[in-house]
Amino acid sequence: MAEQQFKAEVRKVLRILTNSLYTNREIFLRELISNASDALDKLRFRTSRGETPREPELPLEIRIALDETARTLTITDSGLGMSAEELAENLGTIAKSGSEAFLAELDAQAGESNPADAASIIGRFGVGFYSVFMVADKVEVTSLPAFGGDGQAHVWVSDGLGTFEVSACEAGELKRGTRIVVHLKEDAKEFAEKFRVESVIRKHSAFVPFPIFVGEDKINTQPALWREPKSSVTREQYDAFYKHLTYDGKAPLDVLHIAVDAPVQFNALLYLPDAAQDIFGMDRDYWGLDLYSRRVLIQHRNKELLPEYLAFLKGVVDTEDLPLNISRETLQENVVLRKIHQTIVKQLLGHLEKMAANDAETYARFWKLHGRVFKLGYQDFPNRERVAALLRFNTSFHEDAEGLSSLDDYMARAPEGQKTIWYVTAPNREAARLSPHLERFRKKGIETLYLYEPVDEFLMDGLHAYKEWAFQSVENAADDALDAFADKADADKPVTAPLSEDDNAAFDRLLARIREILGERVKDVRVSHRLAESAAVLVSPDGGMTSSMEKFLRVMQKDDSLPVKVLEVNRDHPLLRSLLRMFKADAADRTLTDMVECLFDACLLQDGYLKDPQALAARSNALLSQAAAWYGEVKHLG
Ligand code: ADP
Numbered sequence: 001m002a003e004q005q006f007k008a009e010v011r012k013v014l015r016i017l018t019n020s021l022y023t024n025r026e027i028f029l030r031e032l033i034s035n036a037s038d039a040l041d042k043l044r045f046r047t048s049r050g051e052t053p054r055e056p057e058l059p060l061e062i063r064i065a066l067d068e069t070a071r072t073l074t075i076t077d078s079g080l081g082m083s084a085e086e087l088a089e090n091l092g093t094i095a096k097s098g099s100e101a102f103l104a105e106l107d108a109q110a111g112e113s114n115p116a117d118a119a120s121i122i123g124r125f126g127v128g129f130y131s132v133f134m135v136a137d138k139v140e141v142t143s144l145p146a147f148g149g150d151g152q153a154h155v156w157v158s159d160g161l162g163t164f165e166v167s168a169c170e171a172g173e174l175k176r177g178t179r180i181v182v183h184l185k186e187d188a189k190e191f192a193e194k195f196r197v198e199s200v201i202r203k204h205s206a207f208v209p210f211p212i213f214v215g216e217d218k219i220n221t222q223p224a225l226w227r228e229p230k231s232s233v234t235r236e237q238y239d240a241f242y243k244h245l246t247y248d249g250k251a252p253l254d255v256l257h258i259a260v261d262a263p264v265q266f267n268a269l270l271y272l273p274d275a276a277q278d279i280f281g282m283d284r285d286y287w288g289l290d291l292y293s294r295r296v297l298i299q300h301r302n303k304e305l306l307p308e309y310l311a312f313l314k315g316v317v318d319t320e321d322l323p324l325n326i327s328r329e330t331l332q333e334n335v336v337l338r339k340i341h342q343t344i345v346k347q348l349l350g351h352l353e354k355m356a357a358n359d360a361e362t363y364a365r366f367w368k369l370h371g372r373v374f375k376l377g378y379q380d381f382p383n384r385e386r387v388a389a390l391l392r393f394n395t396s397f398h399e400d401a402e403g404l405s406s407l408d409d410y411m412a413r414a415p416e417g418q419k420t421i422w423y424v425t426a427p428n429r430e431a432a433r434l435s436p437h438l439e440r441f442r443k444k445g446i447e448t449l450y451l452y453e454p455v456d457e458f459l460m461d462g463l464h465a466y467k468e469w470a471f472q473s474v475e476n477a478a479d480d481a482l483d484a485f486a487d488k489a490d491a492d493k494p495v496t497a498p499l500s501e502d503d504n505a506a507f508d509r510l511l512a513r514i515r516e517i518l519g520e521r522v523k524d525v526r527v528s529h530r531l532a533e534s535a536a537v538l539v540s541p542d543g544g545m546t547s548s549m550e551k552f553l554r555v556m557q558k559d560d561s562l563p564v565k566v567l568e569v570n571r572d573h574p575l576l577r578s579l580l581r582m583f584k585a586d587a588a589d590r591t592l593t594d595m596v597e598c599l600f601d602a603c604l605l606q607d608g609y610l611k612d613p614q615a616l617a618a619r620s621n622a623l624l625s626q627a628a629a630w631y632g633e634v635k636h637l638g
Pocket residue numbers: 031035036038039077079080081082090091123124125126127128129130178
């Protein structure tokens with residue numbers, strides 16, 4: 001075959017790898033070994049289903065030969081192998097999503113600290129092979145497929161610059177699988193030294209499930225940890241296996257080792273990473289558990305084993321109860337997997353419950369990292385009570401945005417007679433505290449959950465209630481919802497005196513006048529029972545959605561019209577009292593109209609809707625000049 005061009009995205013990745021990543025170059029060996037291990041896994045998988053490979057007696061192993069004089073490292077595996085087409089396809093292109101994700105992640109990291117941390121991401125996005133060009137100026141990959149083919153070997157050769165070549169060749173000593181000859185760059189000759197290579201393997205590839213030989217010496221000796229009795233495994237071993245599994249540079253937050261015999265037999269190692277993942281974004285394909293059947297790897301990142309709300313878990317599951325000839329397609333809807341899934345959920349919830357009870361600090365850390373994903377657990381109907389008990393919230397009780405409480409904490413602090421869990425949605429704590437809807441709650445000393453994320457409202461809707469306490473937004477609280485509770489001793493007393501009967505009647509006419517001024521823009525104008533400090537607030541007509549939910553739906557429907565709501569005014573607020581005086585003096589006063597407009601603007605602004613800032617600025621400037629003029633006059637007279 002003639003010379004071929006690498007695909008554009010490969011060239012991009014190669015340029016980055018060869019030019020800008022100098023530290024941590026040793027991980028190229030981890031990538032080659034992991035590819036060899038994958039090829040052996042695939043061969044074992046197909047053999048276990050009854051297929052017979054070329055040279056069936058050949059042991060499954062990885063061999064590394066070094067030549068310091070020739071400056072070469074040669075790695076050979078007796079795995080699946082590749083045909084000529086596969087060589088060109090697998091080593092000349094990258095799955096598009098993989099290269100994109102890799103480049104994006106690299107960009108993101110380059111922004112922060114050192115760009116050299118490619119080590120932690122390179123293996124994840126299907127670009128691992130190309131890391132060999134960090135240390136090589138020429139690479140030859142000879143391969144002989146284990147299944148099919150006519151016994152003809154092919155070799156892929158490239159200097160990693162722009163092109164590669166695939167041609168037929170003698171298999172030589174290669175009986176099956178793949179042999180890669182790495183011609184090391186002058187400044188990478190250390191990777192032809194036995195001592196150096198062995199230490200890299202011990203560091204990065206200790207858990208590879210096939211023997212790795214350097215010369216005649218077997219280097220890796222770690223057992224499959226998940227099959228070992230818990231008591232014999234140390235935390236260091238657990239952590240080392242986690243690194244092997246995830247390439248995460250940071251030790252895991254916690255590990256759960258499961259060995260179960262009924263209703264299905266399985267062993268599992270589950271890790272809680274000490275870093276948040278973007279399960280709904282960049283990492284959406286990169287979750288799931290590695291599924292083994294009797295130590296044969298069936299599938300990487302199997303997603304049947306976990307509900308989405310536990311997608312942050314990393315780990316492996318090994319079961320004896322899957323038929324050996326199971327195909328990957330029939331794994332879906334599989335009864336054994338469903339039972340394992342259920343058991344994992346139960347055990348993990350139990351584990352988190354223990355952690356929450358005994359180690360609040362670690363649990364808080366777990367919550368900060370993975371709470372966003374875990375909240376989706378409201379969809380797990382049979383377990384929702386347990387999920388709800390594990391939720392954490394920042395509330396009006398806390399001093400700052402860092403504080404966290406469970407629903408049980410909240411209920412324990414509630415006054416006698418409270419049977420509702422109140423919440424307010426806002427983008428952050430400052431905004432939540434400013435919500436006028438909260439004023440009467442503060443006055444009565446009734447605690448409120450602060451919800452900062454869009455998913456939270458679905459969570460409240462989905463859960464509906466916890467231990468028979470209903471969740472309810474403060475926005476939808478009935479006028480008399482808090483009547484049963486006494487004011488806090490130190491609550492602010494109103495500064496205005498109660499209105500006389502005449503003034504009450506006048507106030508009703510003022511409301512009618514405001515209604516007239518605002519016209520179609522409001523559903524109604526009425527006296528508020530929820531306000532203590534603010535002058536006015538917009539509320540949804542009875543039983544409507546909360547404003548954040550409504551905003552969310554409007555964005556979804558690309559609706560940018562202003563919502564028509566009810567304007568509630570605080571009859572005891574000094575501003576309303578002034579308006580009343582103006583109204584009594586002259587019901588058609590221009591300034592009264594301007595002030596009502598301004599008040600309405602402020603309410604829209606507070607609710608997050610404002611379409612015409614120019615008009616708002618003009619109106620408030622006009623009012624300011626009037627006020628300034630009056631002030632001058634009064635001062636002058638006085
Ligand atoms: P990934 O391993 O994530 O798929 P790599 O860049 O490491 O990405 O490898 C690309 C592909 O090349 C592999 O998916 C595999 O199909 C093929 N490959 C690489 N090394 C070997 C090998 N030793 N034996 C068989 N196939 C291999």
